[in-house]
Amino acid sequence: xxxxxxxxxxxxxxxxxxxxxxxxxxxxxxxxxxxxxxxxxxxxxxxxxxxxxxxxxxxxxxxxxxxxxxxxxxxxxxxxxxxxxxxxxxxxxxxxxxxxxxxxxxxxxxxxxxxxxxxxxxxxxxxxxxxxxxxxxxxxxxxxxxxxxxxxxxxxxxxxxxxxxxxxxxxxxxxxxxxxxxxxxxxxxxxxxxxxxxxxxxxxx
Ligand SMILES: N[C@@H](CCC(=O)N[C@@H](CS)C(=O)NCC(=O)O)C(=O)O
Numbered sequence: 001x002x003x004x005x006x007x008x009x010x011x012x013x014x015x016x017x018x019x020x021x022x023x024x025x026x027x028x029x030x031x032x033x034x035x036x037x038x039x040x041x042x043x044x045x046x047x048x049x050x051x052x053x054x055x056x057x058x059x060x061x062x063x064x065x066x067x068x069x070x071x072x073x074x075x076x077x078x079x080x081x082x083x084x085x086x087x088x089x090x091x092x093x094x095x096x097x098x099x100x101x102x103x104x105x106x107x108x109x110x111x112x113x114x115x116x117x118x119x120x121x122x123x124x125x126x127x128x129x130x131x132x133x134x135x136x137x138x139x140x141x142x143x144x145x146x147x148x149x150x151x152x153x154x155x156x157x158x159x160x161x162x163x164x165x166x167x168x169x170x171x172x173x174x175x176x177x178x179x180x181x182x183x184x185x186x187x188x189x190x191x192x193x194x195x196x197x198x199x200x201x202x203x204x205x
Pocket of ligand 1 (some may be wrong): 014066103116
Protein backbone atom coordinates (compact mmCIF):
# COMPACT_ATOMS: atom_id res chain seq x y z
CA UNK A 1 0.00 0.00 0.00
CA UNK A 2 1.39 3.46 -0.86
CA UNK A 3 1.94 6.04 1.92
CA UNK A 4 3.06 9.63 1.88
CA UNK A 5 5.80 8.98 4.42
CA UNK A 6 8.24 6.30 5.51
CA UNK A 7 7.19 3.64 7.97
CA UNK A 8 9.97 2.41 10.23
CA UNK A 9 9.54 -0.92 12.00
CA UNK A 10 11.62 -1.29 15.13
CA UNK A 11 12.02 -0.98 18.86
CA UNK A 12 13.64 1.73 20.94
CA UNK A 13 17.22 0.68 21.79
CA UNK A 14 17.56 -1.65 18.80
CA UNK A 15 18.99 -1.31 15.29
CA UNK A 16 16.08 0.92 14.29
CA UNK A 17 17.67 3.72 16.35
CA UNK A 18 20.22 4.58 13.65
CA UNK A 19 17.49 4.72 11.01
CA UNK A 20 15.43 7.03 13.20
CA UNK A 21 18.47 9.24 13.75
CA UNK A 22 18.94 9.57 10.00
CA UNK A 23 15.24 10.19 9.32
CA UNK A 24 15.41 12.94 11.95
CA UNK A 25 18.59 14.39 10.40
CA UNK A 26 16.85 14.40 7.02
CA UNK A 27 13.66 15.90 8.42
CA UNK A 28 11.66 13.19 6.66
CA UNK A 29 8.12 12.37 7.57
CA UNK A 30 7.88 8.88 9.09
CA UNK A 31 5.76 6.71 11.28
CA UNK A 32 7.51 4.55 13.90
CA UNK A 33 5.85 1.16 14.22
CA UNK A 34 6.87 -0.78 17.31
CA UNK A 35 7.32 -4.47 16.59
CA UNK A 36 6.21 -6.79 19.38
CA UNK A 37 8.21 -9.93 20.19
CA UNK A 38 5.22 -12.20 20.92
CA UNK A 39 5.03 -15.17 18.49
CA UNK A 40 1.91 -13.74 16.79
CA UNK A 41 3.64 -10.35 16.32
CA UNK A 42 6.67 -12.05 14.77
CA UNK A 43 4.51 -14.08 12.36
CA UNK A 44 2.65 -10.93 11.25
CA UNK A 45 5.91 -9.02 10.89
CA UNK A 46 7.58 -11.78 8.89
CA UNK A 47 4.60 -11.87 6.52
CA UNK A 48 5.07 -8.18 5.79
CA UNK A 49 8.86 -7.91 5.90
CA UNK A 50 10.22 -11.38 5.00
CA UNK A 51 12.66 -11.52 7.93
CA UNK A 52 11.94 -11.49 11.67
CA UNK A 53 14.74 -8.98 12.31
CA UNK A 54 14.39 -5.27 12.90
CA UNK A 55 14.78 -2.67 11.54
CA UNK A 56 12.79 -2.59 8.33
CA UNK A 57 11.75 0.47 6.39
CA UNK A 58 8.64 0.74 4.21
CA UNK A 59 9.29 3.27 1.47
CA UNK A 60 6.53 5.75 0.64
CA UNK A 61 5.61 3.77 -2.50
CA UNK A 62 5.22 0.55 -0.51
CA UNK A 63 8.44 -1.43 -0.92
CA UNK A 64 9.74 -2.79 2.37
CA UNK A 65 13.49 -3.08 2.83
CA UNK A 66 15.55 -4.54 5.67
CA UNK A 67 19.23 -4.64 6.78
CA UNK A 68 20.23 -1.56 8.74
CA UNK A 69 23.31 -0.64 6.69
CA UNK A 70 21.39 -0.94 3.41
CA UNK A 71 18.62 1.28 4.77
CA UNK A 72 21.13 3.91 5.93
CA UNK A 73 23.00 3.91 2.63
CA UNK A 74 19.71 4.17 0.73
CA UNK A 75 18.40 7.07 2.83
CA UNK A 76 21.66 8.95 2.42
CA UNK A 77 21.44 8.48 -1.36
CA UNK A 78 17.84 9.59 -1.82
CA UNK A 79 18.22 12.61 0.46
CA UNK A 80 21.50 14.14 -0.76
CA UNK A 81 20.55 17.51 0.75
CA UNK A 82 21.08 16.05 4.23
CA UNK A 83 24.74 15.35 3.33
CA UNK A 84 24.86 12.00 5.09
CA UNK A 85 27.18 10.43 2.51
CA UNK A 86 29.82 11.68 0.06
CA UNK A 87 28.97 11.97 -3.63
CA UNK A 88 28.41 8.60 -5.23
CA UNK A 89 31.50 7.34 -7.05
CA UNK A 90 33.95 9.56 -5.17
CA UNK A 91 36.89 8.14 -3.22
CA UNK A 92 35.23 9.28 -0.01
CA UNK A 93 32.15 7.34 -1.06
CA UNK A 94 34.29 4.21 -1.34
CA UNK A 95 35.46 4.77 2.24
CA UNK A 96 31.88 5.43 3.35
CA UNK A 97 30.65 2.14 1.89
CA UNK A 98 33.61 0.31 3.37
CA UNK A 99 32.88 1.51 6.92
CA UNK A 100 29.13 0.98 6.65
CA UNK A 101 29.60 -2.63 5.61
CA UNK A 102 32.44 -3.11 8.11
CA UNK A 103 30.26 -1.93 10.98
CA UNK A 104 27.32 -4.04 9.89
CA UNK A 105 29.26 -7.22 9.15
CA UNK A 106 31.60 -7.02 12.14
CA UNK A 107 30.48 -4.77 14.98
CA UNK A 108 26.74 -5.44 14.72
CA UNK A 109 27.63 -9.12 14.36
CA UNK A 110 29.57 -9.04 17.66
CA UNK A 111 26.62 -7.38 19.35
CA UNK A 112 24.28 -10.12 18.14
CA UNK A 113 26.65 -12.77 19.51
CA UNK A 114 26.68 -10.94 22.84
CA UNK A 115 22.94 -10.44 23.16
CA UNK A 116 21.78 -13.70 21.55
CA UNK A 117 24.72 -15.84 22.73
CA UNK A 118 22.68 -18.98 23.42
CA UNK A 119 21.72 -19.17 19.73
CA UNK A 120 25.32 -19.64 18.67
CA UNK A 121 25.80 -23.13 20.05
CA UNK A 122 23.75 -26.28 20.05
CA UNK A 123 24.53 -26.37 23.79
CA UNK A 124 22.34 -23.26 24.15
CA UNK A 125 22.55 -21.41 27.47
CA UNK A 126 25.32 -23.75 28.70
CA UNK A 127 27.72 -22.27 26.14
CA UNK A 128 26.39 -18.73 26.23
CA UNK A 129 28.78 -17.23 28.76
CA UNK A 130 31.86 -18.29 26.79
CA UNK A 131 30.35 -17.03 23.52
CA UNK A 132 29.44 -13.72 25.14
CA UNK A 133 32.93 -13.32 26.57
CA UNK A 134 34.63 -13.95 23.22
CA UNK A 135 32.17 -11.68 21.39
CA UNK A 136 32.90 -8.84 23.86
CA UNK A 137 36.63 -9.23 23.19
CA UNK A 138 35.93 -9.22 19.45
CA UNK A 139 33.76 -6.11 19.87
CA UNK A 140 36.73 -4.16 21.29
CA UNK A 141 39.06 -5.40 18.56
CA UNK A 142 36.57 -4.42 15.83
CA UNK A 143 36.06 -0.92 17.28
CA UNK A 144 39.83 -0.55 17.56
CA UNK A 145 40.23 -0.81 13.82
CA UNK A 146 37.94 2.15 13.04
CA UNK A 147 39.23 4.44 15.81
CA UNK A 148 42.34 5.64 13.88
CA UNK A 149 40.00 6.90 11.13
CA UNK A 150 38.20 9.30 13.51
CA UNK A 151 39.22 12.87 12.71
CA UNK A 152 36.84 13.80 14.25
CA UNK A 153 34.29 11.90 12.14
CA UNK A 154 34.66 8.52 10.46
CA UNK A 155 35.31 10.20 7.11
CA UNK A 156 37.42 13.04 8.49
CA UNK A 157 35.93 16.52 8.72
CA UNK A 158 32.54 15.63 7.24
CA UNK A 159 29.76 13.92 9.15
CA UNK A 160 28.14 10.90 7.50
CA UNK A 161 25.67 8.14 8.35
CA UNK A 162 28.69 6.02 9.35
CA UNK A 163 29.00 8.27 12.42
CA UNK A 164 25.46 7.57 13.58
CA UNK A 165 25.98 3.88 12.92
CA UNK A 166 29.22 3.73 14.92
CA UNK A 167 27.64 5.76 17.70
CA UNK A 168 24.61 3.49 18.00
CA UNK A 169 26.67 0.31 17.98
CA UNK A 170 29.22 1.68 20.46
CA UNK A 171 26.38 2.18 22.91
CA UNK A 172 25.73 -1.56 22.87
CA UNK A 173 29.08 -2.50 24.41
CA UNK A 174 28.16 -4.59 27.47
CA UNK A 175 30.44 -2.61 29.83
CA UNK A 176 28.93 0.64 28.55
CA UNK A 177 29.92 3.28 26.01
CA UNK A 178 31.97 5.12 28.65
CA UNK A 179 34.40 2.19 28.95
CA UNK A 180 35.21 2.37 25.22
CA UNK A 181 35.34 6.16 25.24
CA UNK A 182 37.76 6.10 28.17
CA UNK A 183 40.02 3.64 26.36
CA UNK A 184 40.05 5.70 23.12
CA UNK A 185 39.86 9.51 23.60
CA UNK A 186 39.14 9.99 19.87
CA UNK A 187 36.09 7.77 20.27
CA UNK A 188 35.07 9.77 23.34
CA UNK A 189 35.22 13.00 21.30
CA UNK A 190 33.21 11.31 18.56
CA UNK A 191 30.54 10.12 21.02
CA UNK A 192 30.36 13.62 22.44
CA UNK A 193 29.88 15.20 19.00
CA UNK A 194 27.21 12.75 17.87
CA UNK A 195 25.31 12.66 21.16
CA UNK A 196 24.86 16.44 21.00
CA UNK A 197 23.08 16.39 17.66
CA UNK A 198 19.38 17.29 18.01
CA UNK A 199 18.38 14.29 15.84
CA UNK A 200 20.27 11.93 18.12
CA UNK A 201 19.00 13.54 21.30
CA UNK A 202 15.45 13.14 20.05
CA UNK A 203 15.89 9.41 19.43
CA UNK A 204 17.62 8.88 22.77
CA UNK A 205 15.05 10.89 24.74
N1 LIG B 1 21.91 -7.59 9.97
C1 LIG B 1 20.69 -7.09 10.52
C2 LIG B 1 20.59 -7.50 11.98
C3 LIG B 1 19.23 -7.15 12.53
C4 LIG B 1 18.98 -7.76 13.90
O1 LIG B 1 19.42 -8.87 14.22
N2 LIG B 1 18.26 -6.99 14.74
C5 LIG B 1 17.95 -7.45 16.07
C6 LIG B 1 17.65 -6.26 16.97
S1 LIG B 1 19.03 -5.13 17.10
C7 LIG B 1 16.71 -8.32 16.06
O2 LIG B 1 15.85 -8.18 15.20
N3 LIG B 1 16.60 -9.22 17.04
C8 LIG B 1 15.48 -10.04 17.21
C9 LIG B 1 15.81 -11.49 17.12
O3 LIG B 1 16.86 -11.85 16.55
O4 LIG B 1 14.99 -12.27 17.58
C10 LIG B 1 20.63 -5.57 10.36
O5 LIG B 1 21.70 -4.94 10.31
O6 LIG B 1 19.54 -5.01 10.23
